[in-house]
Amino acid sequence: MSLRHAVLGLIAELDGASGYDLLKMFEISLANVWPATQSQVYGELGKLADAGLIDAAVEGPRGRKEYAITDAGRAELHRWLVEAEPKKPMRDETLLRVFLLGSATPQEAQEYMRAETDRLDGALDDLAALDGKVDWDDDDLSRYGRLVIEYGRRSLAMRRDWFEWARAEMRSFDEPAR
Structure with a gap:
């Protein structure tokens, strides 16, 4: 996804927006999919206006x-x-x-995997909190936004589960071959 199309799409869905409005929408709805800084959003607004794709209404x-x-x-x-x-x-x-963890000690590799699992648990908690903060409506941004939130939940849960599985697999690396 390009920032250009994210900004165009938000302006279209919101039926017009200021740079500040767009930054708030990025914070609330797109930060987990496509984060953007203030300078990136305002820079893109200038490029879109120069290209004739938006107007300062x-x-x-x-x-x-x-x-x-x-x-x-x-x-x-x-x-x-x-x-x-x-x-x-x-x-x-x-x-x-993960691919290069063989260069770390087994304990460091295990700690990396545990820390990643913890980070993913935190990200899942953050996503649940965000979902609870959003006033979902029946507009298109809400409908499709809920789909993206669910994708985020499933994707993060799958990664967390994989890291737990891989960590268990790594424990067997130190066992003698039979």
């Missing part, structure tokens, strides 16, 4: 701009949603570390 106090998606922006969002093949994430630093 309303300017408010202290230079606050509310952006609206243009017809060209809707066309680009639609093209990306239905035509562009999603890029598959190729890198996973956590699993790279």
